[in-house]
Amino acid sequence: MSPIWHTFDTAAAQATALADAIAGWLQTAIERDGTAALAVSGGKSPIALFEALAQTDLDWSRVTVTLVDERIVPAGHPDSNARLVREHLLVGRAAAARFVPLVTDPADPESDLERLEHALPKLTVAVLGMGEDGHTASLFPDAAGLAEGLAPDSRHRIIAITPPNAPHRRLTLTLAELARAEARLLAIAGQAKRAVATIAESDAQRYPVGAFFALPLTVYWSP
Numbered sequence: 001m002s003p004i005w006h007t008f009d010t011a012a013a014q015a016t017a018l019a020d021a022i023a024g025w026l027q028t029a030i031e032r033d034g035t036a037a038l039a040v041s042g043g044k045s046p047i048a049l050f051e052a053l054a055q056t057d058l059d060w061s062r063v064t065v066t067l068v069d070e071r072i073v074p075a076g077h078p079d080s081n082a083r084l085v086r087e088h089l090l091v092g093r094a095a096a097a098r099f100v101p102l103v104t105d106p107a108d109p110e111s112d113l114e115r116l117e118h119a120l121p122k123l124t125v126a127v128l129g130m131g132e133d134g135h136t137a138s139l140f141p142d143a144a145g146l147a148e149g150l151a152p153d154s155r156h157r158i159i160a161i162t163p164p165n166a167p168h169r170r171l172t173l174t175l176a177e178l179a180r181a182e183a184r185l186l187a188i189a190g191q192a193k194r195a196v197a198t199i200a201e202s203d204a205q206r207y208p209v210g211a212f213f214a215l216p217l218t219v220y221w222s223p
């Protein structure tokens with residue numbers, strides 16, 4: 001399956017286009033079902049997107065926001081993806097959204113996994129990021145548990161995973177769960193990530209993100 005690529009001259013244009021696309025998917029789901037659900041990535045990249053999205057004129061009280069992955073750290077930790085979402089997305093108009101954090105007790109991630117198998121919303125849109133090592137969500141190359149995370153028929157919606165070369169044990173939605181979202185948008189920036197994504201597009205086995213190129217996927221890229 002060939003992904004659709006949208007390329008932009010600036011990060012600001014990329015963030016605006018992504019926010020418009022996400023809002024469109026959420027609005028359609030709200031009109032159809034009364035509710036919608038958005039899963040976002042963390043890391044360092046999504047702040048401009050979150051800030052654009054937070055100003056979007058949607059009925060945010062009908063939207064559930066969650067994460068595609070989270071580091072197993074306390075909620076206020078500098079590396080917490082939930083902290084990023086709370087500070088940059090769940091503000092302004094979007095403050096009315098319901099938030100489902102992945103990690104609520106860093107000392108007992110098993111209880112969060114159990115809770116989330118039931119508590120995760122059915123996703124309307126999943127916004128994926130990607131590292132230069134080809135990981136997406138927290139599906140890291142060579143991680144124990146990666147095969148389960150990428151299995152199209154996994155019975156798990158979410159798993160715990162330890163990246164071999166990045167800090168913190170993580171919780172991550174599985175490919176099987178992300179495949180059920182109505183839309184998957186991959187947001188990346190820079191030439192290095194573009195090169196990785198281009199290889200992943202033609203060689204699905206090379207990087208974990210490659211498995212997502214076998215699904216309907218729209219890529220948003222800026223330099």
Ligand SMILES: O=C1O[C@H](COP(=O)(O)O)[C@@H](O)[C@H](O)[C@H]1O
Nearest residue numbers: 041042043044045129130131137
């Ligand atoms: O660890 C993570 O990394 C990826 C990529 O992050 P970025 O800072 O390079 O954009 C991110 O998509 C994921 O959610 C995060 O937990």
